[in-house]
Amino acid sequence: MLSDIKIAQGTKMTPITDLASALGIPLDYVEPYGKYKCKLDYPLAASLKDQPDGRLILVTAINPTPAGEGKTTTSVGLGDALHKIGKKVVIALREPSLGPVFGIKGGAAGGGYAQVVPMEDINLHFTGDMHAITAANNLLCAIIDNHLQQGNMLGIDPRRILFKRCMDMNDRALRFVNVGLGGKINGVPREDGFQITVASEVMAILCLASDLKDLKERLARILVAYTYDNRPVYTRDLQAEGAMTALLKDALKPNLVQTLEHTPAIMHGGPFANIAHGCNSIIATRLALKLGDYTVTEAGFGSDLGAEKFMDIKCRCAGLAPDCIVLVATIRALKYNGGVKKPDLGQENLDALKRGIVNLGAHIDNMKQFGVPVVVAINRFGTDTDAEVEFVSAYCTEKGVPHAYSEVFAKGGEGGLELAQAVCAAIEENEGLSHFAPIYELEDSIENKITAIAQKIYHAADVSFAAPAKKAIQEIEALGLAGLPICVAKTQYSLSDDQNLLGAPEGFTITVRDVKVSAGAGFIVVYTGNIMTMPGLPKEPAALRIDVDETGRIDGLF
Numbered sequence: 001m002l003s004d005i006k007i008a009q010g011t012k013m014t015p016i017t018d019l020a021s022a023l024g025i026p027l028d029y030v031e032p033y034g035k036y037k038c039k040l041d042y043p044l045a046a047s048l049k050d051q052p053d054g055r056l057i058l059v060t061a062i063n064p065t066p067a068g069e070g071k072t073t074t075s076v077g078l079g080d081a082l083h084k085i086g087k088k089v090v091i092a093l094r095e096p097s098l099g100p101v102f103g104i105k106g107g108a109a110g111g112g113y114a115q116v117v118p119m120e121d122i123n124l125h126f127t128g129d130m131h132a133i134t135a136a137n138n139l140l141c142a143i144i145d146n147h148l149q150q151g152n153m154l155g156i157d158p159r160r161i162l163f164k165r166c167m168d169m170n171d172r173a174l175r176f177v178n179v180g181l182g183g184k185i186n187g188v189p190r191e192d193g194f195q196i197t198v199a200s201e202v203m204a205i206l207c208l209a210s211d212l213k214d215l216k217e218r219l220a221r222i223l224v225a226y227t228y229d230n231r232p233v234y235t236r237d238l239q240a241e242g243a244m245t246a247l248l249k250d251a252l253k254p255n256l257v258q259t260l261e262h263t264p265a266i267m268h269g270g271p272f273a274n275i276a277h278g279c280n281s282i283i284a285t286r287l288a289l290k291l292g293d294y295t296v297t298e299a300g301f302g303s304d305l306g307a308e309k310f311m312d313i314k315c316r317c318a319g320l321a322p323d324c325i326v327l328v329a330t331i332r333a334l335k336y337n338g339g340v341k342k343p344d345l346g347q348e349n350l351d352a353l354k355r356g357i358v359n360l361g362a363h364i365d366n367m368k369q370f371g372v373p374v375v376v377a378i379n380r381f382g383t384d385t386d387a388e389v390e391f392v393s394a395y396c397t398e399k400g401v402p403h404a405y406s407e408v409f410a411k412g413g414e415g416g417l418e419l420a421q422a423v424c425a426a427i428e429e430n431e432g433l434s435h436f437a438p439i440y441e442l443e444d445s446i447e448n449k450i451t452a453i454a455q456k457i458y459h460a461a462d463v464s465f466a467a468p469a470k471k472a473i474q475e476i477e478a479l480g481l482a483g484l485p486i487c488v489a490k491t492q493y494s495l496s497d498d499q500n501l502l503g504a505p506e507g508f509t510i511t512v513r514d515v516k517v518s519a520g521a522g523f524i525v526v527y528t529g530n531i532m533t534m535p536g537l538p539k540e541p542a543a544l545r546i547d548v549d550e551t552g553r554i555d556g557l558f
Contacts, residue, residue, distance in 0.1 A: 004111050004558040007260070008119040014262045023090070023264055023291050031253070033127045036118050039253040040266075040287065042212065048290040054088075055323040055427055056289060059298040059377075060307035062363050063502075064492055066342045067332040070111065070379040070409060071298055074328045074416075077114035077408020078377075078423065079296045080261040081416030087424070090292035091116070091265040094280040094300070095130065095255070096123045097198045097272070099170040099535055102543035107558060108270065112409035114416075116257055116265045120554045129206075130168045130197055130270070132251035136219075136244040137202040141165045141192075143240045144224060145180065148188040154233055158190040160226040162516065164533075168197035172536030195533035199275040202244070204521035206252060207269035207281040208317050215252055216245040222520040223479070232479060235520070254284040261413050264291070273300025274492040275533045277309040277523065282318040301492040303327060303363045304457050311370050312438045312453075313485045313523055321436040323427045325367045326419070327401075329360050330379045331388050337502045346383035353388055357395055358504040362495060364399050366457050371435040373426040376403035377419050402426055442483050446473050446515070449486045450526055454510040458495045462509045469526075472515040476524060479517065487523040489531045497529035 002010070016038045020030045029044040059078065061071040072093065079091040093116065096108035107123035109116040116122060125131070140163060148158060167174070174194035180187035197203060201222055209215035220236040227233060235241050254268035268284035271277055278300030279285075288295040299306030307325065315321060331353065332345040338356025340349055360376070367374045376396050378389075389405070396403035404422040407415030440452040447465065454460040465473070476482055493499035496508050514527040537543075545556035 004115060005119065005555065007113060008115055008117050009553070011117055011260050013117055014258060016256060016258075019258055019262065019264055020256060025291070034121075037121060037127060037255060037257050039127060039250065040256055041253060045283070045287055045290070048287070051290045053289040054293040054295055056285075056320060057294060057296045057324045057326060057423060058307060058310060058322040059296060059326045059328060060303040060367070061301070061328040062333060062359050063302040063304070063337075063494060065333040065336040067330060067336045067345050069328050069330055069333055071328045072108055073110040073112065073114045073409050074326070074377050074379060074406055074419075075296050075298045076110035076116055076259050076265070077406060077413060077416040078326065078419055079263045079265070080114060080259055080413030081408070081420035082294050082296070082424075083261065083263045084413045084417060085420055085424075087294050088292050089263060089294040089296060090288040091259065091263060092280055092285045092288040092295055092297040093265060093267045094298070095126055095267050095270040097196065097270055098124070098130065098168045099196050099198070101557075102537070102546070103170045103535065103541050104538040111558065113260060113412035114408040115260050116267065117260060118257070120557060122257065122267065123557060126267075127255050129251040129255070129268070132247050133200065133202050133206060134166055134168055134197045136247040137166045137197070137200050139244055139247065140222070140224065140235060140238070140240050143238050145187050147238060154237055155227040155229065156225045156233055157228045158188055161190065161192070161224065163222065163224040165192060165194045166197045166200045167194055170196065170535040170537045172534065175532065175534045193534070196272070196535060198270050198272050199533040201518045201521050203269065203271050204276055204518060204523070206248060207271055207277070207279060208314070208521055209252065210282060210318075212245070212249060212252060215248060216241050218520040218522070219244050220520070223517055252283065254281060254287055271300070273306035273309060275489045275531060277313050277487050278306035279310050279314045282314065285320065286318065303366050304495050305488070305490065305492055307367065308439075308453065308457050309487060311436075312440065313487060315436070316438060316442075316485060317522065321434070322372050323434065324423050325370070325372050325374045326377050326423060327360075327363055327367060327374055328377045328379055330381060331384045331392060332381055334360060334392070348385040348388060350387060350391060353391055356503060357392065359495075359502065360395070361399060362459060362504040364401055369439055369456060371437055373430045373434065374401050375419070375422050375426050376401050378403060378405045379409070380405045380407045440486075442485060446476065446482050446486070446524060450488070450512060453486060453488060458510060459504065459506050460496065460510045461507045464509050464511045466511065466513045469512045469515045476515065476517045479519075481517050481519055481524070484517070485523045486526055487518070488526045488528060489533070490528045491531060
């Protein structure tokens with residue numbers, strides 16, 4: 001089997017201007033970045049405002065395991081399959097972060113014969129969006145520290161600066177740092193820290209902004225610090241939002257690329273779902289809905305993280321409602337949830353499958369709560385036995401959800417035809433019957449909103465609020481921001497906040513250790529367990545396998 005990069009490099013791509021023209025996009029709105037990727041200019045959205053929206057399909061998954069689930073691969077393959085059966089489809093995905101690309105998780109361009117290309121560009125610098133977000137974030141940090149150095153007219157308390165620096169790389173050594181050392185000329189000494197760019201509020205703002213004006217207004221609302229006399233300080237108080245917007249004006253334009261089978265894909269924004277809201281940009285999704293009859297998008301990690309935030313944050317903010325939810329699982333991952341170690345997952349084990357399939361059941365129940373039809377996609381592996389396949393099929397039937405087996409990794413769109421037909425059937429059969437609704441009301445108290453997510457989605461018995469969290473909630477209420485939606489930072493590996501609790505745990509208590517308001521993004525971040533916003537590299541990072549030859553050809557990138 002060829003590696004992902006070898007498959008991608010062997011593909012003849014359609015020139016991006018030809019792809020845009022086939023979508024009906026006037027070339028005046030196309031800004032090429034080389035031959036095979038481009039940005040789409042702002043006026044395009046305005047020119048399409050009277051076009052009806054297509055159908056919105058959200059792809060999510062069970063909790064991730066080392067066995068792999070293939071959510072992005074399924075999203076890409078489903079898009080290609082819909083294209084094969086004659087649907088006008090546009091895929092809307094997130095951009096990869098360099099941290100996972102050089103770490104362990106991998107990229108965000110799919111895999112096998114269901115990929116978005118040019119995959120090397122996409123997984124590395126792409127069109128520079130991540131760098132622009134990093135620069136805008138760190139410009140604000142530099143302005144904060146310069147304000148302290150130049151007399152601190154606002155009276156900012158250096159101990160209460162909330163806004164952190166960022167970089168798009170896994171680097172645990174930067175989680176906690178001291179800045180301003182070395183004497184008066186080098187600034188005011190204080191404690192600081194870095195988070196990964198995709199966890200930054202600037203990333204969230206870019207993904208939730210509706211246009212350039214909204215972006216600037218959201219940047220201005222970032223809560224950066226408190227003063228010595230407990231007054232809040234926002235970006236607007238430092239007059240930094242204009243310069244930050246200047247750095248982000250091109251990054252706000254969505255990127256158009258293609259799949260191996262030349263299905264158009266808009267990739268824009270890349271927040272993580274375990275420490276941010278985990279969805280691509282509203283601008284990209286809205287544009288895809290105008291350009292295609294069907295839009296396939298995804299939300300990061302399992303449905304307890306990305307999909308919940310897609311429904312409760314992104315859909316609220318953008319006025320969207322999905323027409324179908326595709327829930328991805330693998331038999332291998334379900335056996336892992338049933339206690340089988342990774343080396344043994346290729347062997348038939350019905351007992352473990354019966355124990356682990358409750359994880360799939362919990363995610364099905366979670367998604368049904370939103371009033372949208374659910375289709376289960378079983379990402380098929382060659383080691384799946386007939387008995388295991390029959391058991392999963394019977395389980396899905398018992399749960400009352402349609403299901404389909406997918407082989408898009410090995411076969412591309414051809415391997416997703418069954419899934420594409422099941423999704424179209426679910427949308428058509430539920431025409432006018434869906435009643436999408438978030439699972440909590442914004443008017444509820446912060447504690448009640450957190451408890452609703454913990455009990456309805458994680459299946460927790462209770463929520464415990466640590467002292468710092470209680471104090472932070474009081475401060476958010478005093479700012480008049482308690483009516484914002486909730487963005488939980490939690491381990492992706494379990495429905496609980498303990499990554500070792502696999503399957504479908506119940507009766508546990510979620511511990512909220514801290515709470516922070518992202519006033520610009522427009523949500524409240526809730527930190528549970530030991531989740532960190534700056535990951536570290538593994539013992540053998542993927543970076544050690546990546547190389548480039550004398551012609552500039554990259555190898556080892558998946």
